[in-house]
Amino acid sequence: MSSPSLLPMHNGRAVERGAVPRLSLEDFRTAAIEAPERGARIASLFGTGAATGGVELFLVLACDEDGRLEVGSTHLESDAYPAITPECPEAHLFEREIAEQWGIRPVGHPWLKPVRFVPPQRVGADPFGFGKGPPVVGVTDFYRVEGEEVHEVAVGPVHAGVIEPGHFRFQCFGEQVLHLEISLGYQHRGVERALVGGPTPRSIHYAETLAGDTTVGHAIAYCQLVEALSGCSVSARAHAIRGIALELERLANHTGDLGALAGDVGYLPTASYCGRLRGEFLNLSAEMCGSRFGRSLVRPGGVAFDIDPERAVRMRQRLDAAVRDTNDATQLLWSTASVQARFEDTGRVSADTAKSLGMVGPAARASGLSRDARRDHPTGIFRFAQIPVPVLSSGDVYARAQIRGLEIERSAVFIRETLRALPASAGIRAPVSALAPMRFCASLVEGWRGELCHVALTDESGRFQSYKVVDPSFHNWTGVAMALRDEQISDFPLCNKSFNLSYCGHDL
């Protein structure tokens, strides 16, 4: 069922900005609130400065079953509006972000706190009632549980491992975690702001470093936008090479995660083997483009490096060896009782919770939600090649680990087949012309963590007037907090690693 008020459109297609319906605030709210009932979910919800003054909000819904996106906007006349979150929880972080960036207060928001601790882009705005001074990172009104034997544990921003910074507050009763609050923003580099006015020579590098472990995914999301906005047609061969790179990224990260999960329950064989095997997949990316993270491979118009026949053979041989060893190493996990005892029933997130939070990626699929942008909103090679989407229902660490194991197998098959039959098109990189003025475009890519969503608006001269990035971590961080409820504080590393979310992808 489509919304009567929103514009249906497709992933990676540009429309004229005039075609995006400007709704009344009431209709806009209704469209967001009723989305879950219609089987739609919020892919992006953001503000931008309106030409006529004030702030314009944009809503991008993903209707997965119909393979369609729906968009609409509304113009806010005042500094406040009735919050969407109380009736549609998946909007909660988006509305906090709008408050922080634009100084707009969503009245009735149950959890109105800064997201990244940055000053609003509008002078004089004070959405959180901080008074005059700029926000100070980590200083906010943390949720507290009161009680005689209740204690609070604060961790971070600097953590014990080689890991990005973030602050975690646990409300504990003995070992039991009653509530975990996650406060981020330490990695904020101002990427979205810097993308405005582009494209510039730096733009693709911003995309590649939004989350360095998702270099290929974010680069494809960015390039899809640029290609749609400039009317550029990418060759089938380039699409295939992008697909191989995206799935290699998934293999490397999933393998690394399974190793790290094994390490977190003290099962060192798989931890050691997967630590090495992750590198084998990264080295396959380097075989393609010289960089273990796939840097400089994906470029607007296609890809910068071809795969010659000898290279394809070499890559297939190395892939087969690495996948064989990976399956060997991960089988140990599923057959070792001490591992299973720790994975099973730990960090459970129910399907209802996952759905109401708008979770995406392997974490959503482990909780019974069948969501995958490669299947639901296919672009590039995924219009022709379908990768089966595994779904489990237990929503625990075990399911999140098992999903990764299954996805490794499926992605490896895809890479092998694609390497065997690379489309023989003339070029790998088409020329890209200037972006069309006054356009709107949304681009979704299923990265290894889940759905990446980039949305761009161009101005009258074809520059980015607004550029919005949603990393899957943005949807899923609250899932980590929910997974910890009633668990032991000592299980935090395990639960956290089973999501392995990005700090920089969230903080931008």
Added chain:
Amino acid sequence: MLKLLLTRARQGSRTSRFPAEAPVLPDRFRGPPLIDATKCADGCRACAEACPTQAIRFDERGPEVDLGRCLFCADCESVCPTGAITHSKEYRLAARSRDDLLFRNEMKPRAAALDAAMRRLFGRSLKLRQVSAGGCNGCEADVNVLSTIVFDLGRFGIQIVASPRHADGLLITGPVTANMKLALQKTYEAVPAPKIVIAVGACAISGGPYIGHPEAGNGADSVVPVDLYIPGCPPHPFTILDGLLRLLGKIDENGTALATK
């Protein structure tokens, strides 16, 4: 148990023989850009204009590349109209000073070892605390792999530790965002003196892709003194390992392993 032993046998021994043997890098690996100025067209600045981080500069002596800013991305190579730019395969890039990263087709002397007194302290046991201060998780990931069986950092007496109180120094990644500046300063202060600081990656050296952003600083040395710079975006793990071993005087100029006392 039997299954585990069989798996163990199949997985084999995988630790690299570096530094006794040079690492095998992929054929498309990109080291520093080499610019053959004799091929440059008059007044052509295409490479400098295409460079995302303004790493290429022209003066009366010709082009100069700041490896501290370079993302090793090949954007310069792809726009050069005369094919004057190629990328070397050099991976040994660490330097002790920022100036030593200014590159004119030839590496300046590679990173020198710490002085004798510091080597006596840290030469056989160096504990580092890693701080990500706005890093994209690329450098962090390739620091992390040093602890895997392939690189096995522990065999050189180097270890990443959980607390600055246990550390002899910091290994910093990221441009040092405004929101991480205080945390970095506090972590630095928590490390007992004498201490060393290692900046890994273009961000930590110069700000990298975020040079000039008010939200992100222009590298670690604006906040703390830096003893070793390891360029790259991210640097290859062997580039990082090579830098660490040079700092501790465990390999000589050419990369030959030295016996440590």
